[in-house]
Amino acid sequence: MIIDIHGHFTTVPQALHDFRKSQLDGDFAPDTIVGQAASIPDEDLRSAIENGQRKLQMERGTDLTIFSPIAGAMAHHLGDATISRFWTEACNNLIHRVVRMFPRHFAGVCQLPQSPGVAPENCIAELRRCVEELGFLGCNLNPDPAGGYWTDPPMTDRWWYPLYEVLCELDVPAMIHVSSSCNPHFHHTGAHYLNGDTSVFMQCLTSDLFRDFPDLRFVIPHGGGAVPYHWGRYRGLAQDLDRPILEEHLLNNIYFDTCVYHTPGIELLTRVIPAKNVLFASEMIGAVRGIDPRTGRYYDDTRYYLDEIGLAPDERQMIFEDNARRVYPRLDSLLRSQGRGHDRRTCVATGLTRGS
Numbered sequence: 592m593i594i595d596i597h598g599h600f601t602t603v604p605q606a607l608h609d610f611r612k613s614q615l616d617g618d619f620a621p622d623t624i625v626g627q628a629a630s631i632p633d634e635d636l637r638s639a640i641e642n643g644q645r646k647l648q649m650e651r652g653t654d655l656t657i658f659s660p661i662a663g664a665m666a667h668h669l670g671d672a673t674i675s676r677f678w679t680e681a682c683n684n685l686i687h688r689v690v691r692m693f694p695r696h697f698a699g700v701c702q703l704p705q706s707p708g709v710a711p712e713n714c715i716a717e718l719r720r721c722v723e724e725l726g727f728l729g730c731n732l733n734p735d736p737a738g739g740y741w742t743d744p745p746m747t748d749r750w751w752y753p754l755y756e757v758l759c760e761l762d763v764p765a766m767i768h769v770s771s772s773c774n775p776h777f778h779h780t781g782a783h784y785l786n787g788d789t790s791v792f793m794q795c796l797t798s799d800l801f802r803d804f805p806d807l808r809f810v811i812p813h814g815g816g817a818v819p820y821h822w823g824r825y826r827g828l829a830q831d832l833d834r835p836i837l838e839e840h841l842l843n844n845i846y847f848d849t850c851v852y853h854t855p856g857i858e859l860l861t862r863v864i865p866a867k868n869v870l871f872a873s874e875m876i877g878a879v880r881g882i883d884p885r886t887g888r889y890y891d892d893t894r895y896y897l898d899e900i901g902l903a904p905d906e907r908q909m910i911f912e913d914n915a916r917r918v919y920p921r922l923d924s925l926l927r928s929q930g931r932g933h934d935r936r937t938c939v940a941t942g943l944t945r946g947s
Contacts, residue, residue: 594916598656600659603685606627615670636685653894658697660679660702662770663780665771667737668707668773680704680717682702687699703717706736709736711754712753714754718761728919730758732754733769735783736770739779758807764810771783780879784813784816788816793825811847812847818847820856847870850878852890857900861897871894874891875891897911
């Protein structure tokens with residue numbers, strides 16, 4: 592199988608955006624949006640997926656996408672905790688409907704109802720609902736609900752610990768994913784996203800978070816921000832700060848995806864970071880939607896880059912399938928319940944080996 596761990600419902604029907612604007616404008620009570628989103632016809636959701644993400648899955652030869660609400664639209668800095676709660680519930684319910692329509696091609700990950708200054712334990716009820724009732728596999732966790740101003744404690748602070756306890760109890764990972772930026776210094780997909788990825792890695796480097804939570808798993812998207820490309824810097828900082836060897840200190844708990852949109856970047860990522868810590872992802876129809884004039888392919892067609900660099904068969908198997916099943920154990924259980932155990936031939940039979 593080829594499992595894409597990073598997809599967002601960016602093709603959601605326009606009606607949802609209209610409902611959100613009315614919610615933020617105060618045109619109706621904050622909880623009204625849950626019923627409004629539920630009123631979006633199934634055929635509209637089906638059309639949005641079949642003409643968007645499912646179409647690209649078939650064209651690119653991927654099997655399943657781990658799917659969540661639009662990251663940029665989480666917008667935790669807008670409104671208050673009550674608005675965030677019901678907006679989040681509405682968005683997660685739509686993901687659940689998509690998964691029910693396409694159970695062999697999409698699996699859900701939830702948005703959390705975060706708000707600046709509101710304790711993360713406020714998110715626990717929605718996390719439990721999504722995992723225990725809707726069958727979701729994990730969550731997207733925003734390290735900066737203030738939208739570029741970083742007003743909450745770092746993610747290694749005990750402020751976050753009640754949420755981490757539940758993540759470990761449920762045995763689900765968190766993808767570290769900021770949302771839109773309201774700070775004019777930081778373009779949200781070109782700067783804020785990568786800043787968030789890099790900042791959280793450095794927070795973890797300087798802390799003992801994973802000593803307190805040895806089973807906690809973070810997926811750092813977008814290729815890990817700046818981290819793999821400055822691996823020597825982070826190894827050196829760890830040494831200067833008397834931290835443990837970086838691989839031992841962090842790489843039992845932190846994983847990186849392949850949302851890197853050119854071949855040299857993918858090649859560097861997979862040479863620097865062990866294959867066991869790299870998970871295939873594309874974030875298709877996401878931050879970068881155009882066609883690269885140099886290749887004639889969409890920038891976000893990351894499978895092409897991985898095919899081009901010539902991974903060894905065992906590396907390929909880990910990156911495309913095995914790591915996703917291991918980091919998202921509820922996914923492995925789901926696939927096995929569908930009669931889809933490991934089929935190593937799917938990944939290994941395609942692509943060349945390194946150096947060939």
